[in-house]
Amino acid sequence: MVAVPAMRLDDGLAISPARFINRELSWLKFNQRVLEEASGTRHPLLERLRFLSISANNLDEFFMVRYAGLREQLRAGITKKSQDGLTPAEQVKAIEDVIAALMEDQQTCWVDLKSELSSEGIEVLSVEDAKLTDGDWLDEYFETNLFPILTPQALDSAQPFPFISNLGFAIAFDLYPVSTNSEPMVGLVPMPAFSSRFIRLPDRATGRLRYVRLESVIAHYQPKLFQGFQARGHCVFRIVRDSDIEIEEEAEDLITEFEILLKQRRRGKIVRIHFDKDSPEHLRSFIARELHAEPRDLVLAGGLLGMKDLSGLITSERHDLLFPPFEPRFPERIREMSGDCFAAIRAKDILVHHPYESFDVVAKYLLQAAVDPEVIAIKQTLYRTTLNSPIVAALIQAAEAGKNVTALVEIKARFDEETNLRLARDLECAGVQVVYGFIDYKTHAKVSLVVRRERDGLRTYTHFGTGNYHPITAKIYTDLSLFTADPAYGRDAGRLFNYVTAYRAPLETGPDFDKLVSSPSSMKQHLLELIQREADAARHGKPSGIWAKMNSLVDSDIIDGLYRASQAGVPIRLIIRGICCLRPGVEGLSENIQVKSLVGRFLEHSRIVCFANGTALPSGKALVYMSSADWMNRNLDRRVESLVPIEVPTVHRQVLNQIMIANLNDDEQSWVMGKDGDYTRQVPENVDRSFSAHQYFMNNPSLSGRGSALVLSEPPKLAPRPNEAK
Numbered sequence: 216m217v218a219v220p221a222m223r224l225d226d227g228l229a230i231s232p233a234r235f236i237n238r239e240l241s242w243l244k245f246n247q248r249v250l251e252e253a254s255g256t257r258h259p260l261l262e263r264l265r266f267l268s269i270s271a272n273n274l275d276e277f278f279m280v281r282y283a284g285l286r287e288q289l290r291a292g293i294t295k296k297s298q299d300g301l302t303p304a305e306q307v308k309a310i311e312d313v314i315a316a317l318m319e320d321q322q323t324c325w326v327d328l329k330s331e332l333s334s335e336g337i338e339v340l341s342v343e344d345a346k347l348t349d350g351d352w353l354d355e356y357f358e359t360n361l362f363p364i365l366t367p368q369a370l371d372s373a374q375p376f377p378f379i380s381n382l383g384f385a386i387a388f389d390l391y392p393v394s395t396n397s398e399p400m401v402g403l404v405p406m407p408a409f410s411s412r413f414i415r416l417p418d419r420a421t422g423r424l425r426y427v428r429l430e431s432v433i434a435h436y437q438p439k440l441f442q443g444f445q446a447r448g449h450c451v452f453r454i455v456r457d458s459d460i461e462i463e464e465e466a467e468d469l470i471t472e473f474e475i476l477l478k479q480r481r482r483g484k485i486v487r488i489h490f491d492k493d494s495p496e497h498l499r500s501f502i503a504r505e506l507h508a509e510p511r512d513l514v515l516a517g518g519l520l521g522m523k524d525l526s527g528l529i530t531s532e533r534h535d536l537l538f539p540p541f542e543p544r545f546p547e548r549i550r551e552m553s554g555d556c557f558a559a560i561r562a563k564d565i566l567v568h569h570p571y572e573s574f575d576v577v578a579k580y581l582l583q584a585a586v587d588p589e590v591i592a593i594k595q596t597l598y599r600t601t602l603n604s605p606i607v608a609a610l611i612q613a614a615e616a617g618k619n620v621t622a623l624v625e626i627k628a629r630f631d632e633e634t635n636l637r638l639a640r641d642l643e644c645a646g647v648q649v650v651y652g653f654i655d656y657k658t659h660a661k662v663s664l665v666v667r668r669e670r671d672g673l674r675t676y677t678h679f680g681t682g683n684y685h686p687i688t689a690k691i692y693t694d695l696s697l698f699t700a701d702p703a704y705g706r707d708a709g710r711l712f713n714y715v716t717a718y719r720a721p722l723e724t725g726p727d728f729d730k731l732v733s734s735p736s737s738m739k740q741h742l743l744e745l746i747q748r749e750a751d752a753a754r755h756g757k758p759s760g761i762w763a764k765m766n767s768l769v770d771s772d773i774i775d776g777l778y779r780a781s782q783a784g785v786p787i788r789l790i791i792r793g794i795c796c797l798r799p800g801v802e803g804l805s806e807n808i809q810v811k812s813l814v815g816r817f818l819e820h821s822r823i824v825c826f827a828n829g830t831a832l833p834s835g836k837a838l839v840y841m842s843s844a845d846w847m848n849r850n851l852d853r854r855v856e857s858l859v860p861i862e863v864p865t866v867h868r869q870v871l872n873q874i875m876i877a878n879l880n881d882d883e884q885s886w887v888m889g890k891d892g893d894y895t896r897q898v899p900e901n902v903d904r905s906f907s908a909h910q911y912f913m914n915n916p917s918l919s920g921r922g923s924a925l926v927l928s929e930p931p932k933l934a935p936r937p938n939e940a941k
Contacts, residue, residue, distance in 0.1 A: 231300075232299050233300065234774075234798060235299040235300075236299060236796045236797070237796070238297070238299075238769055239277075239282075239309075241793075242277065242793060243310065243313045244892065244893070244894060245792070245794065246277070246317065249269055252266040253324050253328065258816075259536050259537055261537050262538055262816075264328055264332070264525055264528060265526060265529055267328065268523050268524070271521070271522035271523040274314070274317070274321075275382060278486055278487050282307070283486045289303045298771045311511065318516065325522060335533070335536060338423060338426065339428065340416070340427050342434075343435075352416070356414065356432075357439070362439065362440075365404055365440060366404070367404050368403045369401075369402055370401045370402065370403055370505075371400055377403060379405060381458055382455060382456075382521070383454050384451065384453050384520070385403055385404065385406060385452060386433055386434055386449055386452075387401055387501070387502055388402040388403070388434075388437055388446040388449045389446060389449065389450075389495060390445070391444065391445055391447055397443065400444070402446075406430060406433065410429055411527060412429050412521070413428060413524070413527045414427050414428070424533070434446075448495040450491065450499060451494065451520060452488055452502060453521050455487035456484060456485055456486060457484045457485075457486055485508050488506065488513055489514050489516050491520060541913055543570055543571055543574075544571070545572070545576060546565060546572055549565070549576060554579070555583070556576070556579060556583050557583065557676055560676050560698045561674075563863065564698065564699045565866075566697055566698075567696040567697075568693075568695060568869075569694045570692065571693075571915075574690070577606070577663075577678065577680075577689075577696060578605035581595070581606055582608075584613060584665045585613035589667050590618060591619060591668060591673075592619040592620070592621075592664075593610065593665050594620075594623070594664040594709070596623045596663070596684075597623065598657075598658070598683050598684075599683040600635075600638065600686075604685070610622055610645075614647045615646065621712065621716065622642050623650050624638065624642070624649055624650070624651060650716045652855070653855070656855055657849075657854045659850065659854045659855060660733070662677070662708050662857060663677070664705065664712065675704075675706070679699075679704075679857060679859045680697075680843070681694045681842065691816075692817065692818050695821045695823070695874075697861070697866070704731070706729060707728045707730050708731075710727065711726060714855075715855055730859070731859060733856060734844060734854060734855065734858075735851065735855070739770070739773065739852070742773060743773065743776045747776065748828075749826055749827060751783075753785045759780075759785045760827035761777070761780065761785060761787045762787075762823075762824070762825040762871075763789050763790070763825070763846075764823045764875065764878060765792070765824075765845045765846060766792050766793050766819070767791065767792075767847050768789065768794065768796060768846045768847075769794055769796050769847040778804050778805055778808075781804070781807040782804065784807060786832075787809070789811070791810055791812055792818075792820075793812070795812075797810065799888055799890060801890045811879075811886060813878060813885050813886075813908065814884060815884035815907070815909050816884075822843065823842075825839045825871055833872050833927070835867065837871055838860070839861040839871050840860055841859050841870065843857050872925060876925040877906075877908045877911050879927060880908070880925065882898070882900070882906055883910075
């Protein structure tokens with residue numbers, strides 16, 4: 216545990232950067248919390264396997280972007296320190312130390328889960344064991360399904376080392392001739408990209424599900440791939456490449472630029488090569504040399520490589536090992552209006568809480584707009600979605616019906632660039648006006664605007680969200696959707712679209728909104744002013760308080776503002792799922808700040824912020840906002856985001872008195888952050904009366920805002936740290 220000295224933040228006085236926690240190390244702690252969900256018995260067995268797979272996938276993305284970026288800074292000799300005072304070299308070293316332990320924990324977790332899976336009738340067999348019962352079947356499978364798509368390659372002076380794509384697997388063989396007519400050589404077999412990593416063996420009326428790993432099957436049939444040669448050893452390895460994309464500021468054709476960059480991503484600089492620890496050292500050295508890898512790129516894994524592929528073992532055939540099925544409800548008011556979204560929204564603002572309430576309502580809202588002859592225009596942001604998205608289908612249908620449809624497609628959405636490029640082409644072919652936004656600023660706001668002819672003139676219907684228009688993630692991410700016919704919100708949505716589609720440079724003033732607040736123009740300053748107002752109230756003995764929920768808290772100005780508010784006596788409770796660079800509970804700095812993280816069945820994604828506004832939280836007079844933005848530099852300074860005030864009393868109560876309090880009360884899936892940056896799992900004070908926010912919302916999916924509010928519990932009780940428990 217790191218000792219944290221007492222600190223005081225005074226205006227005009229520069230204090231230690233130790234008041235911040237390193238962003239990268241904080242993210243790694245979050246991924247450790249994800250991995251912890253794979254342990255113990257709090258989740259069904261296959262769901263625990265899913266958490267292990269997610270933690271591995273998360274780590275891949277971290278290598279490809281954050282770690283790769285720091286490595287590039289290191290190569291370039293950059294010594295600029297992060298806000299917490301670490302140089303790139305110091306961060307890389309600290310990251311590598313933490314990652315080594317994290318990857319070891321992943322391997323240990325897999326060994327335990329594999330044993331438990333076997334006891335439940337799900338086996339991952341060695342190829343030798345599989346051959347004992349299924350030898351003929353494996354022979355046939357190899358000849359029919361693998362041999363036609365494998366490309367064995369002999370590596371010698373006449374044959375350059377082949378390209379291995381990002382996250383690609385390959386097997387290198389140390390080959391010796393069966394006769395004396397040939398020279399020894401190294402053979403390489405890239406593993407096929409579209410083959411299942413875990414090959415399902417035929418059922419034998421035993422009720423057991425049996426699998427064998429693809430790489431072990433390929434290795435076993437090496438004599439068929441390199442005829443006349445016998446392997447004296449082989450090496451399985453996996454490549455991770457730098458996958459960040461940088462756009463030239465002067466790029467004239469953004470689409471062409473991205474198509475080129477996406478191809479370059481696949482060939483990015485190597486940042487990690489993961490080897491099977493049992494592989495021969497001379498083969499590892501040969502591969503490293505041929506790939507021009509640096510020593511720190513080479514990592515020995517003591518078990519399974521590419522653990523994200525473990526999701527392939529999760530099967531609905533064993534529903535008893537999965538979470539009980541949950542069917543989200545469709546919003547009651549729209550059902551009461553015979554499914555007429557516009558009539559329901561006209562009556563009163565509607566808040567939808569995903570995934571407890573169905574994302575289908577968003578698709579239905581746009582589909583109704585597409586077929587309604589009175590709708591004349593639709594404007595829509597698209598940051599992340601799917602190729603078969605019902606949102607995109609509705610926009611295409613609307614355009615083909617002759618409506619004015621504008622889609623603001625953000626092709627810079629990391630790892631979704633290719634999908635968004637394809638969607639943009641489909642939309643354009645249907646007659647949709649596609650706009651790509653600013654080159655330097657991602658459009659991350661989640662807004663949909665429908666303009667409809669009605670008796671008294673044109674009326675706007677607006678949807679604001681905290682999450683993406685993505686029908687798959689909407690089933691597992693917690694997010695908010697606000698539907699409103701308030702003309703002020705409609706005007707603001709129109710101004711936001713015009714701000715981006717007109718390609719205005721993001722000026723400091725930004726659009727002139729009636730209700731909304733946006734970045735990069737004014738959101739940070741607005742938040743800082745609201746934080747300062749709470750501090751002023753506390754100094755004058757008035758009620759004060761700040762509650763906020765988000766994915767990440769990084770921005771130094773916001774953090775220092777919260778520190779000052781804490782010093783003024785403002786009680787601050789933060790629910791930060793992932794990265795948190797603020798240190799809570801530091802004497803003289805943040806005694807009044809509590810931070811917790813929720814990790815469980817659903818991924819917490821909604822962004823909500825509440826200010827007491829001269830009253831005690833929770834209160835009907837509090838200022839409540841939902842947002843597309845986390846409190847990170849990128850969201851506040853380099854993205855187009857929205858901060859939406861919640862003003863209708865019933866919706867206000869839903870967000871403040873139910874959703875926020877439920878999250879603050881959770882003691883089943885919460886981790887409480889200490890001033891050293893470590894997290895301790897919260898332990899219910901009374902196990903029989905423990906509270907899970909996820910379970911509460913599944914049992915009460917449609918929160919109308921009427922009736923009694925939840926009561927805020929006492930501050931959380933903490934489990935002892937592992938060393939204290941001993």
